[in-house]
Amino acid sequence: MMTADGGEPEEVGLEAFPAPQHRRAGGSIRWAVGSPDGPRSQSWSIFGSTTDDDVYLGPR
Structure with missing residues (x-):
């Protein structure tokens, strides 16, 4: 596998x-x-909403 810049991915524990x-x-x-x-x-x-299962994700 390669990263977007063509390098090797870094292993993360x-x-x-x-x-x-x-x-x-x-x-x-x-x-x-x-x-x-x-x-x-x-x-x-x-x-998340307090009344249903909606979840919202966004930059702040």
Whole structure:
């Protein structure tokens, strides 16, 4: 497998991922992607409706 720039993919251990989070209906989670000392993405948000199963994801 190759990355978009033609290089080898970096192996990432499970310790690199945070623990799963469970929220009540209507809750939200925000995050950004990147390295602590390098470039990062903009913040992202995911939130759900309090009255139905709709979930929304978008940049913040």
